[in-house]
Amino acid sequence: MEEDHPIFCFQHCSRDENILCLSLPNHCPLCSRDLQTTQMLIPPFRLTYPFQCAIKSPCSVVIRPTHGSFLRDYTNSSNLHVGITNTKGSVYDYDEGGLHVHSPTWTSTETLTIPVIQTNDTMWSHTWNIRLEQWAMQQQWTADRYNDTHHNCYDFVLGFLQYMGLDKCLPCASNRTEFCAKMIVPKTTAAAKYISLYRKLYKDKVVIQTAAP
């Protein structure tokens, strides 16, 4: 499995400045003193990582860019690919190649996940797996029936949520546009902030931000 990509934050000599980095520099970018031998006001901690590996997110809608990865390739005009996980985190997804189960394209730690049901409810979990299997077995998920606009990965995922009757409590599951606006865009917006900071750090090594008062 791939490693995730942490961003660290610390304060050295000023309460007013947060120092962000991908790996700790030798010297403080503010006062130039050696970080190994001088005390920090706040030792390095990891910013919340917005992504997860699909295998760690059972019974969830999972999202990745159709091409490439979030940190390296994603822009707000990128196409997204969605799938759904069973109780063990195996992804079921549908694309122009047909239906895939547990495809290696989902091993990245850069996946956005939306948990749909609590997996500690064993009754529900059991039903989820059985119904997901039934849904995936249907003849409609073949490569030749794939269509970019009206029979695609969203139809597979939202169709499953409807098949589970979950559109009753999650009304946006009955409509792709609404589902994107209510469930996916909030996730990609939060991730975009992390992505832009990550890319800036990759280029500049260190970013100084004014600390919130």
Ligand SMILES: [Zn+2]
């Ligand atoms: Zn300093």
